[in-house]
Amino acid sequence: MSLFGFGKKKTPEAPAAKEPEQTGWFGKLKSGLAKSSSKLTQGLGDLFTKRKLDDEALEDLEDLLITTDLGVATAAKVTRHLAKTRFGQDVSADEIKQTLAEEIIRILDPVARPLVIDPSRKPHVVLVVGVNGSGKTTTIGKLAKQNKDAGLSVTLAAGDTFRAAAVEQLKVWGQRTGCPVISRENGADAAGLAYDAITESRNRGDDLLFIDTAGRLQNKADLMAELAKIVRSIKKCDETAPHDVLLVLDATTGQNAHSQVEIFKDMVNVTGLVLTKLDGTARGGVLVALAEKFGLPVHAIGVGEQADDLRPFEAEAFAKSLVGMDS
Template identity: 75%
Template sequence: MSDEGKKSWFARLKDGLKRSSSKLTTGIADIFTKRRLDNEALEEFEDLLITSDLGVTTAAKLSAELAKTRFDKEVDASEIQEFIAQEVAKILEPVARPLVIDATRKPHVILVVGVNGSGKTTTIGKLAKSYKDQGLNVMMAAGDTFRAAAVEQLKVWGDRTGCPVISRDTGADAAGLAFDAIDQAQRDGVDVLLIDTAGRLQNKAHLMDELKKIVRVIRKRDETAPHDTLLVLDATTGQNAHSQVELFSAATNVSGLIVTKLDGTAKGGVVVALAEKFGKPVHAIGVGESAEDLRPFEARNFARSLAGLED
C-alpha cells in the first residue's frame, strides 16, 4: 500500500487544506507575534479572516468574541489558532450532517446539480462507489445530455463500480431521461438512483427552467422525489459559491451541499462562510481525485485542519 493509502483521513484532510491553512497561520503569526490584543490587531485579524474567505459575518463574530476574552492581553499565534478552531467548529457543527438513505424508498432519488467543472459527475461516481460498498443497489442516470464527455465519464464510473448507467444520445431531453431512469429503477428494485444534470451557466434562465422541468417530470413518476437535491460546489471559486447556492436554490430545493477540490485552493474558508450564511447541510467534502478522498463532512476535523492544528 502507498503512503497515501496509509494516511488517516485527518492527515489527508490536513494535507488537502494546506494552502488554506497556510494563508491563515502565516497571517496569524504576522499579527500576533509578542503583541497585546489591541484594536489595531483585532482589525488586522478581522481582515485576515475575510481575505481567507471565511466571510464578513464570521470575521466580525470571531473578532468580537476574541475581544471579549482577550482584549489588552498578550496573545500568541497558537492560542489564536486554537480559538479559531473552536469557534469555526461551533459554526460548522449544525451543518455537518451525513446524507441518510431512506431504505423504505426504492429508489431513494438524489438529483445532483452544479455548474460545469464543479466536479459534479465525478462526485456522482464517488457516491455510487460509496453506496455500492455499503451493499446498496445503485443506478446512475447521465442527465447532462448536452455534454458527451459527461455521459462517457459517468459510464466509466459505471464500469468501475458495477453500477448500471441510464443514458441517451447527446442532446436528448434530460427530463425524459430522468423519468425513464426512475421507471427502470423502480422495476429493478434499486436502492439509490443518482441523477446527473447539465450545468451550463452561460444561459442561466434556460438551465434553471430545465432543472425545474426535470423536477416536475420526476414527480410525475414519484411525487415524493427527488428525495435529496445536492449542489456540488468547487471550493476554488471562493465567494462565487455564494451566488451558486442562491441561483440553484431558486430553481430547485437544494437540500445539501458537497464541496470539492479543497486540495487545489487557498479558499477553503468558504465552507465556513456558506455554513454561516445559508445553514444548509454540508454532507461531504473532497480533497483529492480518488473515491476515498470524498468523505462525510466532520466539523471538528475540518476546523482544526483549517487552523493548521493537529487532531
C-alpha cells in the same frame, strides 16, 4: 464508510491499521487546505508577535479572516469573542488559532450531517447539480461505489445529455462499480430521461438512484429553467422526489460559491452540499461562510481522485486543518 444511512449488515472486521497522518485522510485534508491554512497562519504570525489585543489588532484580525474567505459574520463573531475575553492582554498566534478553531467548529457542527437514505423509498432519488467543472459526475461515481460496497442497489442516470464525455465518464463509473447506467443519445431531452430513469429504477427495485445533470452557470436563466423542468418531470413520476438535491461545489471558486448556493437553492430547493477539489489550491474557508449564511447540510468533502478520497464531512478535522493545527 458509507455516506448514507442504511445498508446490508456485514460481518464485523478487525480494525484496519491507522493510516499515517501525512498520507492518511487528515494528512490529505491538511494538504488540500494548504492555501487557505498558510495564508491564515502567516497572517496570524505577522499580526500577533508580542502584541496586545487592542482595537487596532482586532480590526486587523477581522480583515485577515475576511480575506481568507471565512466571511464577515464569522470574522465578527471571533473578534467579538476575543474582545470580551482577552482585550488588552498579550495574545499569541496559537491562542488565536485555538479560539478560531473552536468558533469554526461551533458553526460547522450543526451542518456536518450524513445523507440519510430512506429505505421505504424504492428508489431514493438523488439529483446532483452544479456549475460546469465542479465535479458532479465524479462525485456520483464515488458515491455509487461507496453505497454499492455498503450493500445497496444503485442505478446511475446520465442526465448530462449535452456532453458525450460526461455520459461516457458515468458509464466508466458504472462499469467500475457494477451499477446500471441509464443514458440516451447525445442531445436527448434531459427531463424525459429523468422520468424514464425513475421508472426503470423502480421496476428494478433499486434502493438508490443518482441523476446527473448538465453543468450550468448559475447566471444563465435559460439553463436554470431547464433544470427546473427536470425537477417537474421527476415529480410527475414520483411526487415526493427528488428526495435529495446535492449541489456540488468546487472549493477553488471562493466567494463565487455564495451566488451558486443562493441561485440553485432558489431554483431547485438544494438540500445539501458536497465540496470537491480540496487539492492545495482550494479556498476552503468559504465553506465556513456558507454554513453561517445558509445552514445547509454539508454531506461530504473530496480531497483526491480515488473513491475513498470522498469522505463524510467532519467539522473538527476541517476546522483544525483550516487553521493549521494538528489533529
